[in-house]
Amino acid sequence: MRARSTQEKIAVVSRYIVLSLLAVIFLLPFYLIVRNALMSDSQITSSHWVWFPVHPHWHNFVSLFHDPDAFMYEGLKNSALIAFGTLILQMLFSSMAGYALARIPMRGSNIIFFLILGTLMIPSAVTFVPTFALMATIGGVNTVWGILTPGVFSAFSIFLFRQFYLRFPDEIEEAGKLDGLGYFGIYWRLLLPNSVSIMMALGILAFVGSWNNFLWPLVIGQDPSAWTVQIVLSTFLTAQTVHLHELFAATAVAVAPLIVIFLFMQRYIMEGAKFSSGKE
């Protein structure tokens, strides 16, 4: 008995040691961002390693926003517009469609549902070239709405909203009908107020995905006025002159909002993560 508990103790302690070591490794990149963002270029490239600058260069953040080649302000503004726009419109359109598919009796609605499901099988690899062609034709290249719109329509969200609304209690809907509510009233007064949790979960996923998206904004945004913050970051690597301190300061600025969201809304994000594996 005694031996076993010692064995267990060893197991517990070694588990903590292993996990703590891993935690340090996982946090290391964040540390590097902060360290380098607060140093001058010569301090960063020095072969003598300093773990943390004695006098942090907070000024790096100021110079970042004043650098005419960095487009940081435009990037943040565009990314925020696109991420919030995607969040709001995707939730609205998907919940509307999910509601129609789950709750409005209609012949052929199953066919539509399966067609929508079918689009899940299409990887973006096959659509990004022609979608660019489409955007170029309707004038969406180099615009914020051109980056935003394709991300608004998500078969995946529609599917999850439909599943969610299928489980909505019939009695409440019946009660609403007796009160004289039509389809719109039921959706607006009864279903939407009860969809907050799923909307938070899916909405944050949509927000994060849109903020971090890279290929599509890269294809669509040629003029710096239409760049997202991810393109601004990538450009630091390909620009003519490399300002390391600004590059890391920009990374810190680009990553910080999502870290805050993740820390404060962890519960919903985990909920969303579960959704995306197909669990409800």
Place this chain on the structure above:
Amino acid sequence: MSVTHQNPETRVKERNKSHLRTTLSFWAFMAPALIGLILFMGVPIIWGFLLSLSHAQNTIHFGHFIGIRNYTDLLTDPEFLNSLYTIVIFTLFIVPITFVFSLWLALMVNKVGRGKAFFRTVFFIPTAVSYAAASLIWRMSLFNGTAFGFVNHLTALFGMSPIAWIGTASPPWYWLVLVTVRIWLQVGFYMIIFLAALQEIPHSLYEAAAMDGATGGWQVLRYITLPQLRATSVSILLLCLIAAFQAFDEFYNILGGSGASSGNIGLARPPLVYIYSIALSSQDFGMGAAGGFILTALIVMFTVVQGKLFGFGESREGK
């Protein structure tokens, strides 16, 4: 169906009216999503297919049809075949590593008593970081080739001279850089899914197993935990596979150069990067579209093979 009461006409009218209202409501609710999906899924697929059969140099319009020449040209282009080979190798590495690592992390974190939330958060938080930002850290700080790179600093403590992690072809250190960045970014996400699934396994199963004398960790894992995680595992493998085949961001940002330098992308160029450069740098949209279809065929092939091997379960893929 039978109308026995008085005023049959009014009832029929009313029913027709309500039927019309239902139909109208249905389409009104469906319209935004449906139009959007048709415009951004349906139209591009047809447009892309027509483009792939056209000679579309410096133009986005199809019309100059050349049959399947774009496809045959691509399939005899050694660089394109090489990119397909690259992505298959990458996928074969990244999928099992991610799978095992995230499962192992979930099992470990699940067993921790105090501090569970802390560890869960720490492993999950990289999910918030974009591929572009992570690539930048990996390339300019963590695995930078000069003496000020962090890993080079560590190896210098053991008296080693700086290694050019990204530019060296043999040994192919750049794979270490590419694989670690993707693992760091995605393993926490899958860990969370596994954790959720672990919590749904009924306690009674473990108790029954203990009664049967299956006390060793391995036995419990093999006969209880893993079978219970089957559905989750299948969908994680699928998500991971599809994402890996469409890798672009970290290759572009870590190995890529710029207008005045090709960088090191020639070392490992995944198909999506190659398609991007055919379509947007070389401006051959017909061939770019054809490349998209070939890559999709490859993804479908591998999904089917994986499905045959592990079963499709009740899984559904996400984007």
Place this chain on the structure above:
Amino acid sequence: MSSFQQLSRRELLKVFTFAGGAMLAGCSDKNPNGTKLTLTQWYHEYGEKGTFQAVQHYAREYSLLNPHIAVRVVWVPGDYGTKLATALLTPDGPDVFEDQLTEAMVSAGQVAPLDDLFTPEDLKDFNAKDIALNSVGGKIYGVKEIDDMQLLYFRKSVLKAAGVKPPTTMDELIAAAHALTTPTRKGIFLGNDGGVTALLTVLPWSAGSDFLVDNRIVFNNPRTVASYEKLLELNQSGSLLMGAPTDWWDPSSLTQGLAAMQWCGLWAYPKIHSILGDDLGAIIWPAFDNAGVPVTSLGGWTAMVNAQRPYVEEAKKFVKWLWIDNLKDQLDWCVGYGFHVPPRLSLAKRAPQLSAPIPAYAVKALGKYGQATPPLWNAAMTSDLTNSLTNIVKLGHNAARSVSNAATQCTRELNRELE
């Protein structure tokens, strides 16, 4: 004005389909006040301090002289070629832009002919090679803004200390790089890709080969193969700097002492000279061997007018004002920041900054040894050739087979272009 019908249809579609998105985007890029016409002009990002301010200043000058026209300068860092080519496909691309002319741009109708901008005197004064490189089918499609060239820079004192003379052949260069390598300093820096991009065309030229002559791909020969194999040798020698913070076009690796020699542009001369002073030496790329020739590539940027925009005439006037008539701004642009050779021969002679020993040598060398690929050579061919050299240098593929594969691919591209 663009056709009203087209505009309204596009706007309608926008509103109809993307009500929400369009509202969010708010400001459309259409110019609402019809009184002032705005030309959009694109530049790639020049690395030197003050360049962005300079081009904005030129634009303002033009507006002062032509109050009804405003010029919006767009400064594009990063992968400029891809971004520009993509923007040119859309109806909202730039009105005026800089790039290198290709025949594909002409056949796609993207660029407007500019012959009428040149007087006979102008034509005589421009570098004849530049005029030829910007002509397709007997028409001129671009005005060269600047001529660029590259040099192998080194510190004289460092070479002297190591007992090394500036190399005159490829083998001497490899030996010199080896002799100059110390534990803290590499012998030579050719870019973070090991010289693949920077020397892609320079090496075969130095061996006396060429790429595209008389509508034929001509690089598939033993001289090209031999020159590429030497780059492999250099990459395996351990005397090449890799993974530097900046790439070959920025002189920091030389000035910070990370490498003893660096292949870089004449553009970087003012910066390097201000740091190294008279210790700085420079040569163009040495001849491959006794049968080769020393070489530098004639590069630079050409101003062109987008033929698909509604303001072609206004854009042409602006190009004529800035890049043909305005000698003062041209001189400022060529030698005020980084150094470039003015395409106007009279201007090149007049610039006092170019009379210092190294720039004077560079101007002469460019005239005598400068080489360039013709407009028929396109981005796809460059990428085929880059793949082949990467395979040779990085992945150890058989050089002859890689070059021959690239030739097959390039021939295919060429045939597509010519058909």
